[in-house]
Amino acid sequence: MNHDSGNINDFGMDTISLAGTLEAKLQAVRDAGFGQIMLAAKDVVGHPDGLDAAVAAVRASGLRVTGFQVLRDFEGLSGHLHDYKVDIAKSMLSMCHQLGCRLLLICSSTSVHATQETQALVRDLRKLAMLAIPMNIRVAYEALSWGRTVNEFPQAWDLVCQADMPNLGLGFDSFHMFATNTSLDALDMLDPDKVFLVQLADFMWTEIKSVEERIATARHFRVFPGEGVHSEALAALVTRLHGLGYRGDYSFEVFNDDYQQMPLATVAARARRSALWLGEDVLRRSVPLPNQIRLKHRTTG
Amino acid sequence: MKNTLQTSTDREAITEPANPLGLDGLEFIEYATARPQALGQVLESMGFRPVARHRSREVLLYRQGDINIIVNAHGQAAAGDEADDRPVIAAVALRVRDAAAAYRRALDRGAWAVPSRVEVMELNIPAIHGVGTSRIYFVDRYDRFSIYDVDFVPIPGVDARPPAVAGLHFFGVVQYIGNDRTEDWTEFYRELFGFVELPAEQRFGILPKGRILRSPCPAGSRFYIQLIEPEAGVLDVEDDEALQRVGLGTADVLATVAELGKRGVEFVESRGVHTEDRGALTRSWLGGISFELVHDARA
Numbered sequence: 001m002n003h004d005s006g007n008i009n010d011f012g013m014d015t016i017s018l019a020g021t022l023e024a025k026l027q028a029v030r031d032a033g034f035g036q037i038m039l040a041a042k043d044v045v046g047h048p049d050g051l052d053a054a055v056a057a058v059r060a061s062g063l064r065v066t067g068f069q070v071l072r073d074f075e076g077l078s079g080h081l082h083d084y085k086v087d088i089a090k091s092m093l094s095m096c097h098q099l100g101c102r103l104l105l106i107c108s109s110t111s112v113h114a115t116q117e118t119q120a121l122v123r124d125l126r127k128l129a130m131l132a133i134p135m136n137i138r139v140a141y142e143a144l145s146w147g148r149t150v151n152e153f154p155q156a157w158d159l160v161c162q163a164d165m166p167n168l169g170l171g172f173d174s175f176h177m178f179a180t181n182t183s184l185d186a187l188d189m190l191d192p193d194k195v196f197l198v199q200l201a202d203f204m205w206t207e208i209k210s211v212e213e214r215i216a217t218a219r220h221f222r223v224f225p226g227e228g229v230h231s232e233a234l235a236a237l238v239t240r241l242h243g244l245g246y247r248g249d250y251s252f253e254v255f256n257d258d259y260q261q262m263p264l265a266t267v268a269a270r271a272r273r274s275a276l277w278l279g280e281d282v283l284r285r286s287v288p289l290p291n292q293i294r295l296k297h298r299t300t301g
Numbered sequence: 302m303k304n305t306l307q308t309s310t311d312r313e314a315i316t317e318p319a320n321p322l323g324l325d326g327l328e329f330i331e332y333a334t335a336r337p338q339a340l341g342q343v344l345e346s347m348g349f350r351p352v353a354r355h356r357s358r359e360v361l362l363y364r365q366g367d368i369n370i371i372v373n374a375h376g377q378a379a380a381g382d383e384a385d386d387r388p389v390i391a392a393v394a395l396r397v398r399d400a401a402a403a404y405r406r407a408l409d410r411g412a413w414a415v416p417s418r419v420e421v422m423e424l425n426i427p428a429i430h431g432v433g434t435s436r437i438y439f440v441d442r443y444d445r446f447s448i449y450d451v452d453f454v455p456i457p458g459v460d461a462r463p464p465a466v467a468g469l470h471f472f473g474v475v476q477y478i479g480n481d482r483t484e485d486w487t488e489f490y491r492e493l494f495g496f497v498e499l500p501a502e503q504r505f506g507i508l509p510k511g512r513i514l515r516s517p518c519p520a521g522s523r524f525y526i527q528l529i530e531p532e533a534g535v536l537d538v539e540d541d542e543a544l545q546r547v548g549l550g551t552a553d554v555l556a557t558v559a560e561l562g563k564r565g566v567e568f569v570e571s572r573g574v575h576t577e578d579r580g581a582l583t584r585s586w587l588g589g590i591s592f593e594l595v596h597d598a599r600a
Binding site: 126128131133 | 409487
């Protein structure tokens with residue numbers, strides 16, 4: 001790291017922002033100066049040389065895997081649908097473990113086949129977290145803004161609290177919060193140690209009128225923080241999370257069709273600019289000292 | 302915000318029975334090793350006797366008193382590499398009221414099933430994944446009929462029930478865990494088996510580190526699991542997790558140490574760890590296997 005480079009250690013890119021092969025994505029992210037990357041299951045299962053080759057490429061890249069995504073429509077199912085989803089979850093956990101990744105992301109269910117009964121949702125989240133314990137994986141539960149029962153983060157937080165598992169926490173995506181106009185004040189109820197991941201994205205329009213438009217925007221028209229019209233809100237959000245005591249990772253969850261047809265280095269440079277803006281101008285991170293090492297938390301118990 | 306979440310009408314958390322599986326102690330501990338004879342010698346110096354041999358695999362049953370140790374060399378020889386020669390605790394078997402029910406309950410709550418590989422006329426003992434590569438078996442035939450009657454052949458001319466040296470009995474298992482993993486593993490043992498955490502001031506033996514979980518068994522078969530994280534301040538890279546050693550209970554630690562000393566067992570004497578009334582720790586054999594003695598007045 002050059003002495004004139006900023007501190008972007010807390011920020012990472014997501015493979016979904018980039019076109020091309022897994023190796024090309026890893027290289028582009030690395031070259032832009034990032035130390036971590038968020039992976040999707042299809043990055044590794046779709047590798048032409050198979051899963052083991054994908055795992056080897058990720059490990060060889062030296063990048064830390066921020067998290068592995070995404071388990072969908074898991075909670076609230078019963079009978080054979082539940083058993084089927086448990087198998088899917090186990091498969092994702094196994095891949096996550098192989099990658100040396102410590103975090104699995106799960107989105108709130110959109111399924112009309114799932115019950116809306118709180119106790120059942122809590123029970124399923126507990127079960128998923130239990131499956132993850134032997135593998136040393138944490139589970140981040142995220143409120144998808146078009147989730148059927150859980151669509152705002154305070155609801156996801158409520159389930160996380162009720163499930164009360166040490167390795168179950170909140171996955172927080174700024175896009176969904178802005179899309180539903182959830183108040184920033186709601187952040188104050190969060191325990192920062194139970195926020196396992198924060199995903200950030202901006203978008204280009206001020207208002208989203210329908211659920212259809214929300215889904216289309218989320219999947220095709222997101223931009224990096226600072227590139228859209230919600231920069232101030234994003235700055236306020238990360239400042240608030242920092243003030244709350246959040247010290248975890250920020251991952252750029254930027255789905256964008258245009259970025260999929262631009263050179264990887266160009267997209268990664270945009271992400272870097274965004275990370276520098278957040279790290280330098282918003283959070284005013286200091287550049288780490290040379291040979292900085294990460295010590296384990298001192299045990300309090 | 303749409304308020305579609307139903308609020309719970311339960312004002313009281315109705316607690317589950319304290320011992321949901323009817324847990325009643327440890328049936329056996331299984332070691333996996335590529336050097337079964339060397340491990341057998343260690344066990345014999347600790348007072349165990351080989352009493353039976355598995356019908357189809359390279360597996361021996363050692364016993365003293367109520368303590369059963371299985372030494373499994375099946376499929377280990379191929380591994381062969383010197384560094385991997387250290388025997389490991391490969392499984393613990395829990396005595397439960399109904400093994401099938403206990404197994405189903407564990408799976409319902411998020412345990413991982415271990416596929417069984419039984420040969421004809423062998424018992425299908427259900428198992429789930431435990432820490433690291435270890436397994437946790439559920440056994441319900443330990444009273445009038447034993448699992449060893451089916452899968453093992455007695456070694457001729459050997460006392461099948463050798464008495465325990467100085468009343469030794471199972472006391473517990475020490476589990477090494479990764480950084481910040483104490484809460485995870487506490488929840489694992491609590492949710493699946495009904496273990497409870499002991500207050501920090503309640504400790505046994507001479508190695509009080511970490512957290513101790515007490516099994517919900519009746520007093521006569523109670524045992525403990527001790528969870529130990531890496532030393533604070535150690536770099537956040539050590540994530541190896543495994544069952545580290547077996548703890549044996551005895552009413553008189555010093556007499557047991559003297560008795561085992563006659564058999565050639567040596568105990569650690571250092572500034573931090575040394576033999577006393579509360580407990581003792583054997584020196585390690587074969588690259589890392591050791592036993593801990595803990596004062597425990599159980600009859």
